[in-house]
Every structure is written in C-alpha cells, then in structure tokens.
Amino acid sequence: MPVHEPVFSLKNTHFRFPDDQENILKDLTFDIFPGERAVISGPSGCGKSTLLYLLNRLYPLNCDGILSGSIRLFGKRAEDYAPGEINHRVATVFQDPDSQFCMPTVEAELAFTLENLHVPFKEMESRITDVLSLTGLTPLRHAVIQSLSGGMKQRVATACALIMKPEVLLLDEPISHLDPLTAKQFIAWLDGLQKQFGLTIVAVEHRLDLWESFFGRDIQLDADGHILADQRFAPRASVKFPKRKTALQTDRSLQVSGLCTSVNGKSLLHPLSFSLQRGEVTVVAGPNGSGKSTLLKTLCGIYKSSGGTVESDGIGYVPQSPEYLFLTQRIKDEIAYSGSSSPKEIQDLMERLRLTDIQNAHPFAVSHGQKRRVAIAAMLADKRQVLLMDEPTSGQDAAALQALAQLIAERANEGISFLIVTHDMEFAAAVADFVLLIKDGSLTGKFVCEELWANEELLASHHLLAPKGVKLRAESFA
Amino acid sequence: MRNLLHDMNPSVKFIAVALSMMTIAFFFNPWTPLIFWMGVLLFQVFLSRLNWKVWALFMLPFTIGAFGYLWTTLLFGTETGGQIIWSFAGLDITAEQLETALSLSFRVLAFSTLSLMFAFTTDPVKFIMSLMQQLKLSPKLAYGIMVGYQFLPVMKDEFTQIQQAQRLRGAVEEKNALKRLLDMRRVLIPMLAGAVRKAERSAFAMEARGFTGEARTDYYQPIRIGRIDFWMSALFVLLLAASCLGGIWLS
Amino acid sequence: MLKSWKLKEVVLMSLFAIVFGIVYLLFVHLSNIWAGIIGPIAYEWLFGIWFIVSIICMNIIRKPGAAVLSESMAAAIEVLLGNAVGPRLLLSGIVQGLGAEAAFAVTGYKHFNLAVFMLAGAGSAVFSFVYGYFISGYAALDPSFVALMFTLRVLSGMIIAGIGGKYISDGLLATGSLRGYAIARAEKGDAGA
Ligand SMILES: Nc1ncnc2c1ncn2[C@@H]1O[C@H](COP(=O)(O)OP(=O)(O)OP(=O)(O)O)[C@@H](O)[C@H]1O
C-alpha cells in the first residue's frame, strides 16, 4: 500500500434523504489522510452527522438515501463493502448517548465488539481489562448500561470504540455530555492515544474553544451543506454572551423540601431542599452521574419521589433526550400543541430558534440539535411558570446558544423561573443567578455565581472549571 | 445437586422438554401425564433452587385452566358409550369419559409445570447464546433478540414516561374506563414508534461495532455441553419411558 | 433467507416482539383464568391477539420470513420473560407464524391489503388449531364442539389479527417513523402512480 493513500476520499459527493427534494450535502470533495486530526464544524442541522454516517457506511444503505459522486474508503469504493465490514477499521462514537448500545452490560458490549472482530478468546480478557482501566471505567464493568447517566454512557461508547483498536476514530460531538473536567481529561487522553497509535481522528464539534490546539485541520460546512473552508486549524475563542441583568422577584415559584428518590431500591437522590423565586435562573451543575437528571425527573413527576414535597405554580420540562416529549407529526404542531401561545409568538419562537425551515418536518427526522430546540420551543410556548431544562446547551452552535440565552433572559424578566442543567460554564456564567451544586446524589449547596467561580476547591471537587471569560477578567486584575 | 437443572445446557434442556411434550401428547390415559407430572415435580424439588411462592403464583392460573379442561371435556367429550359411573342433571358420565377428561387436565398441569421448570431454571441470555452456539441459530437473529431483551426493562419505564410526558404536555386523561382502554392506542402507537427508532439506532450501533451477521470464531462466554447434560438427558428419557410404560400398564 | 435482510429490520422485529410479547403474556394469564370458568373455548375468540405481530411485521418489512420470524421471536421473548408458559409457546409461536407466512407466500409476497391480512390471520388460526388438536388432545372432544372452537378461532384470527393488525400498522405509518421501511416506500409508490 502506498504510504499516502487517503483513508477517506470524497469526490463531488451529493447526498439527500429520500423524502427531500434538495440535497443535504452538496458537492463535497476532500481527502483525509492517515494520522490526520480533522474537525468538521458548521451550523446545527447542516449535515455533519449525516456526513459521518456516510464515512462509516451506515448511510446511504440504511436510510435509502440518494448518493451521487464517489466515496472511497481505504481506496475501495464504499458500496463494495459489506454492512459492518468497514467498521472493523473505522470506529464511531455517536452523538446521542442513548442510542449506541446493543448489549445489557458494559462488559457484554465490549465482548460483543471483540467477537465481531474475531479476536481470539485468549486475548479478550486482557483487552477488556486494559480498555476499562484506560478509560477509568473499571468500576462500571458489570453495570447495566441503560441505568447509567448520559455522560457515563458517552464514556462507555468511547471505550467500545477504542477496544477495536481502529485505524480511524469518528467522533460526533464526543464531549457534549461530559462534565468540564472529564471533557478536558478526555481531550488530553485522546491526544496521547493519537500520538501513541497514529490514529486518524475525524470529529464533529461546535465548541471548538475547549479543544484548544488539538486539531490540525478544519473543515467547515455552511448551512446549505457546501464546504465553506478546508484549512489549517486555528484555536477559537469561546462564545460570547451579553451579561444578563437579574430579574429576581420576591415571591416563590418553586419550593422543594426533603425531596429524595430511589429507583429499584437504590437511593439516587438524598433528601434535598431548595427554592426558586419568580424570575430566577439557576443552573444545576455537578459531575457526570451525580443525579442532575434524576433531580429534574423527580421534580416533574417522571420518577416517583420517595419522600419530601414539591410545591410549584406549574412545571415544564425539557428532557436530556428530547424525543420523549414529541406527540405530533410535525414540528409546527409540536410547538403549537399546548395552545397557550398566539400564532405570532410561535412564529417568533421558531424564527429565533431557527426552526422555520423545518417546520413541516417530522420531529424525529431532524438533527440532534434541532430536536433539542424543538423541545425547548415547545416548552417555552407552553408558558409554564417554572421551566426545567436538562442540558439544553449540548449540541448547539454559537448562534443557537446566544438565542437561547436571550430567550431565557426575556422570559425571566416576565417572571418565569428556570432550573437548567448544563456542563457549559460559559453559558452558566452568562445566564445564572445561582448555581446548585450536586454530587453523589446530595445537594452541596446553592451558590452565587461570582463566589463559586472564585472557589477553586469547590469547583474542582465538582468536576467544574471556571468559565474562561471570568478567568480572563480575573487575570487582568492580578 | 440443587444446581443440576440450572447448570444444564439450555439447548439440551430445551430439546429434552420439547421431545417430552411431543411424546406425552400421544397418550390419552390419565396415568402417563400424571406420572410424568409427578416426576417433573420431583426433579424440581431435588434438582433446582426454586422460590416456591413465586412458582405457586404462576401455577395458579394454569391450575384453574386445567379445571376448565376437566369439566368441558366431561361435558363436550366425544360420545363413547360404556359404563355410566355418574349421572347428574340428565348428563351421563362414562368411565372412559372421566379418564380422557382427567388425562387432558393432567396434561395441562404436566406441561405447565415442565414449562415453568424450564423458565425458572434457565438464564434467558444463556439460552439465546446457546441457541446460537449449539443449534446454529443465525447470529443476526440471536443478537436481534438480545437487543430486544435488553430493552425489556426500558420499555416498562417508557410506558410510564410517555404517559407522564403526555400529561406534562397537557394531554388530558380520560376518566371513563372504556375510553381509557381505547386511549391505550395513544400509548401503544408511540411505544411502537419508539421501538422503531430504537431498532434503527441499535442496528446502527451493532454495525458500527463491526457486526456483519456472520458466525463468530470465538465467544467471550462459550456455552458448553458437558457430562451433566448427558446424565440429565438420560434422566428425562427414563422418566419419559416410565410414564409411558406405566400409563400403558396401569390402564 | 436472512442474507437480504437489513440488520435494522431484524432488530425492529425483535423490538415489536417485545412489545407484543408483553401484550401476549397479559392475555395468556387473562384467558387462563377465563378458561377455568368457561373451558378452553375461552381462548378461542381471543386467539387472534396472538397472531397480530406477524401481520404487522410482514406489513412493515415485506420480505419472505417476516411473519414466521416475528411470531417466533415474540414467543421466544415470552420465554425470556422468565415466567411464561415456556418452551411450549416457542413451538406454537413457530406454528402460528408459519400459518400467516403461508398466506403471504400464496399471494407471492406481492399484495398487502386487508384481504390478505385476514387470510393470514385465518392461516395462523388453521395452523395453530391443527397443532393444538394434537398437543392438547382435542381429539378427545365432541366433533361439533371442536368445530365450534375452530370457527371461533378462524374468525378471531381474521378479525383481531387481520383487521387489528392493519389498524395498528396504519396508525404507525401515520407517525412517519416507518420511513426507510418497505411499507413507506410502497405508500410513496402508490401516491406517485
Ligand atoms: N432521517 C432523516 N430523514 C430526513 N431528514 C433528516 C434525517 N436526519 C436528518 N435529517 C435532516 O438532515 C439535516 C442534517 O442533519 P444532521 O443530523 O446531519 O445535522 P447536524 O449537522 O449533525 O446537526 P447537529 O449539529 O444539530 O447535530 C437536517 O436538516 C435534518 O433535518
């Protein structure tokens, strides 16, 4: 094999879904060579995930999509591979943590992967042990995957990709569900791995600031699905948010006392109490698996509480996996479902969250980031007094984050209270009045933002990093 | 001793159970199924660890069902003529009728006990894996079932989550019991739609893990056939022979 | 046979088998109790429930084998649930599935309309009745009673499985989640023609 044969080679590739008139991806031409670290970026919904699916050959076969132009994988035409064959050399970590497992436990999932690769029995045990210790997942070896938190699932998915000892690693927003410290470790660790094995890495990512100078090449798509730029990677600054004025009112809208939860006899949430005032925006933060999603689910009644009380003026909820909410066949109907907003308000919401173009699409058949925005829009249109949001920021591009921050600010001014789970501390710093810290299922406390950013120890013990904006300001004072 | 049934190879056990049922179905005397039933009960007492409370709970509906067989067979059994042993409300019951009625009811009991024995002593995952490893079930099917099985607890949660989420969105719940039953459609369809999506993603995940559907060369947890299986099969054959011969001899 | 199947179709069958495996099991227990009161005839008019998954899956996937495989899988899932009637069900599942499959095979896997679904329901009913005749010893019952059971079962297969199966798969098609499966492609083809 000549040394410089490209791993992936696309030439004038167009792709569209069978129901669409227009191509999603247009005229893509690029080569990716062994050992490259490329990042694909572009606005949410432009076709990044779709492109990865073409590279690992899941599409077009599995969606009856229509492809023109050529895609060569390791020098061979993509259509000449059998399903699953190319995946012995190309490993993928998908975007949605809920959707990438097929076996009950972590160990079984890893073993399944090895069996697929025809790894001899003698080697299996050591490879499993190795990859678990490499990814710090040894304690979870026998854990049931479905009972893990979103972030932990993402880590398991990475372990499954690595155990294959692939030549190429495709990553679809791999850190979007990881807590900040773990995300940082993940990047460092990926860096080491790449150097050690000479992997080719192709990642899709919105939040490029966190990766610092990890990548070598930068492929940008525009909203239409053309290549906008294909260049050397230059580190990015983080997203800027205008600082919000607090809109705290005096009366309470949510009062939680002694709330606790256990699922199947396992205590997930120890008794905790707090309250929200009208117009308050509070961020919930903590390590992966600490119980943030559990708290939100208990507050809105999806998990039964095993004690304590919740008093509120009406709660709305955006889940970490937004699909649960969807009841109708069209995005437009989904957002208008509750009937609490006027057509004009709905129009406005859709425009600001960039949903107008896809308003007639089925809520399940849009991109990950779009689904999340649909859920957010539907809940905002519902106009509940208290709104719980589970990771509304993950998988969103800069424009969507800014629009979201803006929307939250406006609604808070109208007296609506927000409880937002997020791993994005820049976003938290911009919107939050307070931060609730959670660890191992217990509430550490409720902190004023500025105090928290100054308290390194507290941050570190909750796997958090102070936002860069705040850090820069602090450094300029010193 | 008490682990023998649990340790048996699931495929071998399955074949033993299926063959026994096929054989017993040829006998219409009451003794064969009765002896067989007793034998299976003894197996269960001595060769397995069992929670009898749970067992009784599952056995109850079958027992009721067996009773139903008893009296319908008495009432609707084929006319046989012969000695009338019991007359009631203008209905004559012959000895032969009683025999077939008892035979069918014992059959229900024997088959249910046998099936429960299999269900309670077999690890579902091992069963599927064994079907693939010993009986050459296609890996595509075997892992397809495994994925489904993995979603079993999730489906239960999903059911409540969909209901909760719909309530959260302001979908009203019907008060009327009948309307609520028809309303099940509103949960069943999203459940199935969810199943379609889960299927797609799991299939993607499997493919992304390099699953091509071809047979594997090595298993992480191979399931073997051992000496236990030989002896246990012999035991089943013995019981089968005893009940068949015993039945013929006694009637 | 499975070569031409996409993995996602196999997994779809399995997940449907789960949903209906649970439904089936509910009805097994329900009708067992009824059977105690009104005898084995209690099963008959409900029997169509147990055939429904094969018709729905065949309608969605439209490949030879979809009926028999899905019905067997649903039975396997019932066994896996750990508390079902066990191996006996696996056999009857296969037999029932073969019945529906036969109906689709007779029509050459070309027509998927209500009439064919009702035929498939009837097919399952006939096959499962023959099997039941042997395994449960219906031979010992009065022929006219057996005939009544048979009629009820066939009607139930045609109505509950045939019509019910169509109703459910239509409802599902309307949710738009079936794009990428044969049923959605056929729908589009019809619209285009
Ligand atoms: N199965 C599908 N059928 C039809 N259209 C689809 C399907 N999946 C995605 N789309 C559409 O294709 C476009 C690209 O989707 P894709 O998931 O690739 O976006 P993305 O760039 O990864 O976005 P995000 O950053 O939000 O994840 C979107 O406009 C979406 O609406």
Ligand SMILES: Nc1ncnc2c1ncn2[C@@H]1O[C@H](COP(=O)(O)OP(=O)(O)OP(=O)(O)O)[C@@H](O)[C@H]1O
């Ligand atoms: N259904 C369940 N059964 C058993 N354990 C569960 C269940 N759901 C959650 N857990 C456990 O509860 C803990 C908290 O989970 P949760 O999803 O609330 O975490 P999280 O804080 O939202 O994490 P992340 O940031 O990764 O989303 C985890 O250890 C998880 O394994």
Ligand SMILES: [Mg+2]
């Ligand atoms: Mg994406």
Ligand SMILES: [Mg+2]
């Ligand atoms: Mg979470």
